[in-house]
Every structure is written in C-alpha cells, then in structure tokens.
Amino acid sequence: MDKKVIVPVEAVLTKCAELPVGFVPTPSAPYRTHRKAVELTQKPGRPRLKTAPGVPQRVPAATAGSRVLMWKQDPSVTEMGTRKAFLPGVILEGPRDARITFGQPGIAAVSPNTFGDFILSPNTDQFDAVHTFAVVRQTLTMYQRVLAAGDAAAPLPWAWNNGSNTQPLEVFPHGLPNVMNAYYSRTDRALKFGDFVPSGAEERMYTCRSFDIVSHETGHAVLDGLKPKWILSSAPPQTGGLHESFGDLTAIFLALSQLDQVEAVIAQTKADLHDKTFLADMAEQFGLALGRTNGLRNADNDLKLSEAGNEVHAISQVFTGAMYDILADIFTYERQPGMEDDAAVLHRVGGYLCSLLMRSLVAAPDMAATFADVANQMLRLAEQDGKPIEYRNFIRNRFTLREVVVSDVPLTDDVTPNVTLAPAVVDEPDAMQDRRACCGTMNHAQYFDLEDVLEAERQALARWCQGYKTRHDHTEPAASEELAVNK
Ligand SMILES: [Zn+2]
Structure with missing residues (x-):
C-alpha cells in the first residue's frame, strides 16, 4: 500500500455558502496536512536561501504583518461593505505599532488571533479599534512610501517627534x-x-467608522509633522485652506491606493470621474446625518477662489x-482601454x-x-519628473x-518651460481665517494662538502695574483710582 498520506481534495474544500461576515479563509487542519504531504512527496519546494558561489543570496521576504477587517468607505455605503487588508510590519495587541497606538479607555485592547490577524465583527467597539488603526496606518504608510528614499520608507515624524521623543500618535x-x-490634537x-x-x-453614528473621516484627520497629523506653522489660525486663509484640503485629498488618494x-x-x-462617485463624496454617512446626499463635501465642484473669501473650508x-x-484630466489622457485595464491606470495616476x-x-x-506656491511646485516637479507636457498643461489650466x-x-498653448506663474486671487495682507465650516481639527482652540492672546493680556497688565508703581511708589491703588481705571 502507498504510504503517502494524501488527504482527499473533497475533505479540503470549504463550504462557501453562507460565510459569516468578516470571513477570512484560513487553512484548516486537514488542508495543512494535505499541503505538507504534497510538498514532501509530490512537489517539493525549492530549498530556501540556497547559496552558491557568485550567486547573490536571496533575502527572505519579511513575513511580519497582519490581516485586518475594515470598512471600505463607511457603514452607509452598503455596496462597498467591508474588506480584508494586509498590513505589513509588526502589529501588536491594541492594535499598536511603533508609530500608532490605541488608547481608548473602555475598549479592551484587541489581541491578534493565532495567525496574527485582527478580524472582528463589524459594528463592535473592537472592530472600530481595528478599523481606525488600519486607516491611520494605511495613510501613514502611503505618505512614507511617497517620500521614501531607495528602498527605505521615510520616517515621516509626528509634530512632537525629535531625537529624544519618538512617541506615537494615540488613536481614540x-x-x-x-x-x-x-x-x-497636537497637544x-x-x-x-x-x-x-x-x-x-x-x-448612533460613529465618525471613526468612516474611511474618509479617519484618513482626513490623519492627513492633518501628517502635514502638521512636516509644516507645523501651517495649522495655526494666524496663518493666511489660503495656508489654512491647504491644510483642510490635504485632509480631503488624503481620503481620495488613500482610496485610489x-x-x-x-x-x-x-x-x-x-471610467468618467466626473460622474457621481463615492470617490468625490466625502464622509457619506456623516453627510447623510446632516441631510446632505453628496457626503459632507464634494471634491467634484466648480468653486473659484474669488467666490471663497476668507472662509477656509470654501477655500479648501x-x-x-x-x-x-x-x-x-490625467486619467483621461492616460487611458488606453484597448491596452491596459482602466483600474490599473487610475491606480497609477492616483499614486503619481x-x-x-x-x-x-x-x-x-x-x-x-x-x-x-504649491501649483508652481507641481509644475516644476512634473517637469523634473519628465512627465508629458500635457500633465503641466492640465495643472496650469485647472489652477x-x-x-x-x-x-x-x-x-x-503649451505651458512655458521653467515657468513660475503669478498668483491670481491672493489673501489680503491682514486677512483673518474664518474656520467655521472646517472640521474639528481646524476649530480646535490649541491652533488659535489663544495662549498668545492671554500672554498679551498678561503683558498689558504687567506694563500697567509697572506704571502704577512708578507713579505711586509702591502704595496700593486708592479706591477712587481703581474706579477710574475700571471706567
Ligand atoms: Zn479637517
């Protein structure tokens, strides 16, 4: 009798009907036995890391990483639902890693299963923890890759990181x-x-369940690590607009990745991006809660700078x-449906x-x-990247x-080489930002220089006291003088 232990294929097949929500196929015990037997007997694998003189040694692929289950958009975009995603790198119970940690009192830390994965049922606290972590992680990874040098991802610091502070971003x-x-919140x-x-x-509506909202807020954190002065309310309105817009564009680019x-x-x-799409609609569920059918805001708009005033949200x-x-424009230009799949082209164009x-x-x-400033940098870099002149024409025309x-x-006409275009509508020299319709980040008191306002008040008090002392030679103010001052 043949001594090979081959488990019949029928015993290996998983019944596919009525899979539970969040099902991730994992090898069953019979299947693992089957694989092992096949590998040993019928199809031995190539020896790993075999070295030979003059042949460079193959580096084993990093195996660290976890699978997660997350919302594709948010619970209201039912046609999208959930997705399984693989997050490369070491992820520990929390979830947490070196840059992002989970710190929510009241929600128990999520432990990975035996395969190192974080697969939970949607609409639970623990699913929320994993989904939120996953979107923040994916956003940071996307920008680290953009700024990567060689084969090393860019560290991309948070605003508080320095040589002695490597504290992660905490997610609640x-x-x-x-x-x-x-x-x-930077503080x-x-x-x-x-x-x-x-x-x-x-x-109840949970903002953390929105792919758009989580990636938008993570965008603020990423940009704050690179340009710490841009988030302050004392910056000109257009600078604030760049911050808010970067949040929305982060959600779009992350979806396109x-x-x-x-x-x-x-x-x-x-394949017509100007048709109605979830890509241009931001935070659909949140928008619906406010009675808006196109999400919280719509990237496919026709607003011009002269129509936006000092309102940072409109400017963004x-x-x-x-x-x-x-x-x-670039997607339409690059499309060749007869040659390449549209999705592959859009993925590439979004990445660029x-x-x-x-x-x-x-x-x-x-x-x-x-x-x-940013439009001119885009023109310069697209030229430096050797992209077709059409790319720069689109950039110039749209801006x-x-x-x-x-x-x-x-x-x-084609764009002029090495051109720096003059600004059209500019902020008034003393223009103040109006952040009313912006997200919670832009409306947070910590970015409003309120400490400066209080400090100015303290300084004024100190000056007045100094003057009083000089006039009265350390005597206490008389009641009549106090009254006069109060008038
Ligand atoms: Zn925002």
Whole structure:
C-alpha cells in the first residue's frame, strides 16, 4: 500500500455558502496536512536561501504583518461593505505599532488571533479599534512610501517627534462621546473621533467608522509633522485652506491606493470621474446625518477662489476641486482601454498625483504658503519628473480656471518651460481665517494662538502695574483710582 498520506481534495474544500461576515479563509487542519504531504512527496519546494558561489543570496521576504477587517468607505455605503487588508510590519495587541497606538479607555485592547490577524465583527467597539488603526496606518504608510528614499520608507515624524521623543500618535475611536466631530490634537498627540445620534435617527453614528473621516484627520497629523506653522489660525486663509484640503485629498488618494476601491470607482462611473462617485463624496454617512446626499463635501465642484473669501473650508474646496479635475484630466489622457485595464491606470495616476502633491507641499514655504506656491511646485516637479507636457498643461489650466494663478500664455498653448506663474486671487495682507465650516481639527482652540492672546493680556497688565508703581511708589491703588481705571 502507498504510504503517502494524501488527504482527499473533497475533505479540503470549504463550504462557501453562507460565510459569516468578516470571513477570512484560513487553512484548516486537514488542508495543512494535505499541503505538507504534497510538498514532501509530490512537489517539493525549492530549498530556501540556497547559496552558491557568485550567486547573490536571496533575502527572505519579511513575513511580519497582519490581516485586518475594515470598512471600505463607511457603514452607509452598503455596496462597498467591508474588506480584508494586509498590513505589513509588526502589529501588536491594541492594535499598536511603533508609530500608532490605541488608547481608548473602555475598549479592551484587541489581541491578534493565532495567525496574527485582527478580524472582528463589524459594528463592535473592537472592530472600530481595528478599523481606525488600519486607516491611520494605511495613510501613514502611503505618505512614507511617497517620500521614501531607495528602498527605505521615510520616517515621516509626528509634530512632537525629535531625537529624544519618538512617541506615537494615540488613536481614540470613541474619544468624543456625543460629539458630532473628530479632530487631530497636537497637544494631546492624538486623533479623537466623536459619536452621536443624529436628530430623528435611532442609531448612533460613529465618525471613526468612516474611511474618509479617519484618513482626513490623519492627513492633518501628517502635514502638521512636516509644516507645523501651517495649522495655526494666524496663518493666511489660503495656508489654512491647504491644510483642510490635504485632509480631503488624503481620503481620495488613500482610496485610489487600494485596488478594490479603484475597480469600484471604474465600475461605478464607467471610467468618467466626473460622474457621481463615492470617490468625490466625502464622509457619506456623516453627510447623510446632516441631510446632505453628496457626503459632507464634494471634491467634484466648480468653486473659484474669488467666490471663497476668507472662509477656509470654501477655500479648501477650490484646491481640492482643482486637484480632482487634474486627476480626471490625467486619467483621461492616460487611458488606453484597448491596452491596459482602466483600474490599473487610475491606480497609477492616483499614486503619481499623490506623490506630486506631497513633494510640492514639502517644497512650499514653511510659513504663509499660498495655493500658487504649491501649483508652481507641481509644475516644476512634473517637469523634473519628465512627465508629458500635457500633465503641466492640465495643472496650469485647472489652477488658472480656479483663479489660483495667471497663465503667461493662452491656455490653448503649451505651458512655458521653467515657468513660475503669478498668483491670481491672493489673501489680503491682514486677512483673518474664518474656520467655521472646517472640521474639528481646524476649530480646535490649541491652533488659535489663544495662549498668545492671554500672554498679551498678561503683558498689558504687567506694563500697567509697572506704571502704577512708578507713579505711586509702591502704595496700593486708592479706591477712587481703581474706579477710574475700571471706567
Ligand atoms: Zn479637517
């Protein structure tokens, strides 16, 4: 009798009907026995790390990493649902890693299963912890890759990191109970997400369950690590607009970095990005809770700078809208359905535009950066990257139509090489930011220089006291003088 132990294939097949939500296929015991037997008897694998003279040794692929289950968009985008994702790198109970940690009192830390994975049931506290961690991790990884040098990912520090402080960003998925908002806090070194019951609704809405909201807030944290002066309310309105827009664009680029999401966009729009799509709609569930059918905001808009005034949220929409148009233009230009799958092209174009924007923001001034500064950096870098001139034409045309820059030649002509375009609509020299419609981050008191206001008041008090002392030679103020001062 043949001594080989071969488990019949029938015993290995998993019954696929009615799989539970969040099912991730994991090898069953019979299947592992079967694989082992096949490997040993019928199909021995290649020996690992075999060395031979003159042949470079193969480096084993890093095996660290975990599978997670997460929302693709948010619970309201039912046609998308959940996805399984693989997060490379070491992820420990929490979840946490070197850069991101989970710190939510009231939610037990999530332990990985025996395969090192974090697979939980949706609409539970622990799922929320994993989903939120996963989106923050994916966002940071996306930008680390953009700024990577050689084969090493860029460290991309948080705003508080330095040679002696490597503290991670702390994530609180349920950090703001009964608050209709979410924010990034530099002083708390944290992302906090609110949950609330929308008026007229029965179910509680959790902002942490939104892919868009979590990636938007993480975008603020990433940009704050690179340009710490941009988030302050004392910066010009356009600088604030860049911060807010970067949050929205982060959500778009992160979706475009995920192949299944890109395929869904192509199928939903028939490859026309100006058709209605979840990609341009931000925070759908949150928007619905506020009675808006296009999400909290819509990247596919036609706003111009002269229409936005000092309102940072509106200003941000001008930049986001221009970038979305440029994305659609480059995608249309690069499409060759007869040669390559549309989803593959959109994935690549999204990746390039993400990289171009990030590098342009890094190259822009550390203080008081304008939209024109970033647009000109995009033109310069696209030229330096050796991209077709059409790319720069799209960038120039869209930013010209949005009244960000003035073109030196008619828009029907090709862009001038090495050009730096003049700004069109600029902030008034003393313009103050109006952050009313912005997200929780931009409205957080810590970015409003309020300590400076208090300090100015303290200084004024000190000056008055000094003057009083001089006049009265250390005597206490008389009641009549106090009254006079109070008038
Ligand atoms: Zn924001």
